[in-house]
Amino acid sequence: MTETLQSLALSIIELATFIFVFIFLAAIVWLIWAYISDIRQKKQAIRRNFPVIGRFRYFFEHLGEFFRQYFFAMDREELPFNRADRSWVYRSAKNVDNTVAFGSTRNISAAGEILFLNCPFPTLEADAVPPSAITFGEGQARQPYTTSSFFNISGMSYGAISKPAVQALSQGAAKAGIWMNTGEGGLSPFHLEGGADIVFQIGTAKYGVRDDQGQLSESRLRSVAAHEAVKMFEIKLSQGAKPGKGGILPAAKVTQEIADIRGIPVGHASISPNGHPEIKSVDDLLNMVHRVREITGKPTGFKFVLGAYGFLETMLKSIHERGLEFAPDFITIDSADGGTGAAPQSLIDYVGLPIKESLPLVVDKLIEYGLRDRIKVICSGKLITPASVAWALCTGADAIVSARGFMFSLGCIQALQCNKNTCPTGITTHDPDLQNGLDPTNKAERVAQYAQKMVHEVGVIAHSCGVREPRELRRYHAHIVGDNSFSTSLELLFPTRSVKPEYDKRK
Incomplete structure (x- = not known):
C-alpha cells in the first residue's frame, strides 16, 4: 500500500514537472514571437519601441475601467451612473432593505441638485390614493389607451438586447402593470409572451412593418396593430445616444x-437611416402620425431629442390650422444623455439638449398653444431613481420611461460592452453561453420589484410634499440648486406660460 502511494506521488510530481516545463517553454516561445512581432509591426509606436512590455499598456488600460468602478471611484463620482444610484436599483430589484444610515453622501449644495419642499402637514397614509389614470388618444384614436402607470420600460430592441432579457422585461412589466416599448427592432414573440402592454416603435428603417423596398407597409402595420397587447405606436425621429443618426446593430448580433423579425439579411450590420425618408417637414410628420393612427386605430405619437426647437411653434400652429386629428397623441422627449447601445462618441457627448432643459420647454410650449390636454408628454434619459422621476412629474411629464434603469434591474453591471457581443450579464449579447446566466423567470421578479419600489418611493416623496399621489406634484414642489449653492424654485426658473388668446379654447 505504501509503495502504491509512493508510486502515485512520483507520478503526480512527474506530471506536474512536465506541465511546468511545458508552460515555461511555451512562455519562452510566446515571448520570442511577441518580441519579433512587436519590433516588426508599424501600427503602434509603444510596442515597436518597447517590445513585449508595451503590450501591458493596452491590457492595463482595459482593466482600468473595472478597477475604477470597484476600487477607486467614490459612490457619487462615476459616470454614466454612479454607484449610489446603481445600488439603489439593485436593492430595489432584489426587494431588500433600501434604507441608509449616518447621513447622505450626496452633495446637496452642488449646482443642478434637486431638492423637494416637504409640507409641514404631509399626506397621511390613510389619505393617500393610487396614481391617477391618464388616457392617450382620447377623442381621436378608435382604441384609446388608459393607464395609471407613470414609470415604464423604454425602447430596447430585440437584437440590441437578448432573448432572455426581452422575456424577463415582458414578464416583469406584466407583473408590475406597466408598459414596455419594443424599440425600433420590431415586435418579437418574446415581447408578447409575458402579456405586458406594448408600445410599438416605428424606427427610420421601419423594421417589422416594412415592405421589400424598406417603405412603411400598411398591411404589416395592421397585422401588428391586431395584437391586443399593442396599445400605442411611437414614430422614432431620434434617440438620446445618437440624435441625427439611425440605430446601429453590429453584424455579429x-x-x-x-433578421426575420426585422426583414433584413442575416449576418450584416443593421444600420438605420438617420431620418425617415418621407418625413422632411412638420407637415410630413403630422401626416405620418395621422396615417399610422388611421391605419391602426391606436394612439400614435413620436419620439425625439430636442435640439433646434423653433420647429415646435411651427408644428403647434400647424396643428391648429389643420385640426386636432393631426396632432400626436403623445410626444416622447429623450435626453441628450440617454442611450444604451452603439453610438459615435461625438453624438453621445455633444449633441442634443438634456432633459432638464427640454422637458419644461416642450411642456410650456404645449400650454402656450392650448394643446397640453390633447398631447401627453413622456420623457426619458437617466431617470432611474425616485428623485429624478419625481422631478419629471413636477416639471410636467405625464409618464417616464427608462431603459438603463431596467437593465440594472436585470443585473447590468455597467461593463460598457453594449456595443459588442460580450456583455458579461447576458443582457446585450447573443452568445448562448453568456445568455445562459440570465434566467428570465428570476429576473422578471426583479423587473417588477424595481418598478413597484419606484412607484412606492415616488409616492413617499409626493406625500412628504403634501399631495395625495405622484401626478399631483407641481413645479413649486421642487427646487434646483444654482451655481451659488442656493436653490431656486422650479416655478421661478420655468414659469408656466399662459395660453395665447388666439389658442384659448374658452373663447
Whole structure:
C-alpha cells in the first residue's frame, strides 16, 4: 500500500514537472514571437519601441475601467451612473432593505441638485390614493389607451438586447402593470409572451412593418396593430445616444431570427437611416402620425431629442390650422444623455439638449398653444431613481420611461460592452453561453420589484410634499440648486406660460 502511494506521488510530481516545463517553454516561445512581432509591426509606436512590455499598456488600460468602478471611484463620482444610484436599483430589484444610515453622501449644495419642499402637514397614509389614470388618444384614436402607470420600460430592441432579457422585461412589466416599448427592432414573440402592454416603435428603417423596398407597409402595420397587447405606436425621429443618426446593430448580433423579425439579411450590420425618408417637414410628420393612427386605430405619437426647437411653434400652429386629428397623441422627449447601445462618441457627448432643459420647454410650449390636454408628454434619459422621476412629474411629464434603469434591474453591471457581443450579464449579447446566466423567470421578479419600489418611493416623496399621489406634484414642489449653492424654485426658473388668446379654447 505504501509503495502504491509512493508510486502515485512520483507520478503526480512527474506530471506536474512536465506541465511546468511545458508552460515555461511555451512562455519562452510566446515571448520570442511577441518580441519579433512587436519590433516588426508599424501600427503602434509603444510596442515597436518597447517590445513585449508595451503590450501591458493596452491590457492595463482595459482593466482600468473595472478597477475604477470597484476600487477607486467614490459612490457619487462615476459616470454614466454612479454607484449610489446603481445600488439603489439593485436593492430595489432584489426587494431588500433600501434604507441608509449616518447621513447622505450626496452633495446637496452642488449646482443642478434637486431638492423637494416637504409640507409641514404631509399626506397621511390613510389619505393617500393610487396614481391617477391618464388616457392617450382620447377623442381621436378608435382604441384609446388608459393607464395609471407613470414609470415604464423604454425602447430596447430585440437584437440590441437578448432573448432572455426581452422575456424577463415582458414578464416583469406584466407583473408590475406597466408598459414596455419594443424599440425600433420590431415586435418579437418574446415581447408578447409575458402579456405586458406594448408600445410599438416605428424606427427610420421601419423594421417589422416594412415592405421589400424598406417603405412603411400598411398591411404589416395592421397585422401588428391586431395584437391586443399593442396599445400605442411611437414614430422614432431620434434617440438620446445618437440624435441625427439611425440605430446601429453590429453584424455579429444579426442572427437568423432577428433578421426575420426585422426583414433584413442575416449576418450584416443593421444600420438605420438617420431620418425617415418621407418625413422632411412638420407637415410630413403630422401626416405620418395621422396615417399610422388611421391605419391602426391606436394612439400614435413620436419620439425625439430636442435640439433646434423653433420647429415646435411651427408644428403647434400647424396643428391648429389643420385640426386636432393631426396632432400626436403623445410626444416622447429623450435626453441628450440617454442611450444604451452603439453610438459615435461625438453624438453621445455633444449633441442634443438634456432633459432638464427640454422637458419644461416642450411642456410650456404645449400650454402656450392650448394643446397640453390633447398631447401627453413622456420623457426619458437617466431617470432611474425616485428623485429624478419625481422631478419629471413636477416639471410636467405625464409618464417616464427608462431603459438603463431596467437593465440594472436585470443585473447590468455597467461593463460598457453594449456595443459588442460580450456583455458579461447576458443582457446585450447573443452568445448562448453568456445568455445562459440570465434566467428570465428570476429576473422578471426583479423587473417588477424595481418598478413597484419606484412607484412606492415616488409616492413617499409626493406625500412628504403634501399631495395625495405622484401626478399631483407641481413645479413649486421642487427646487434646483444654482451655481451659488442656493436653490431656486422650479416655478421661478420655468414659469408656466399662459395660453395665447388666439389658442384659448374658452373663447
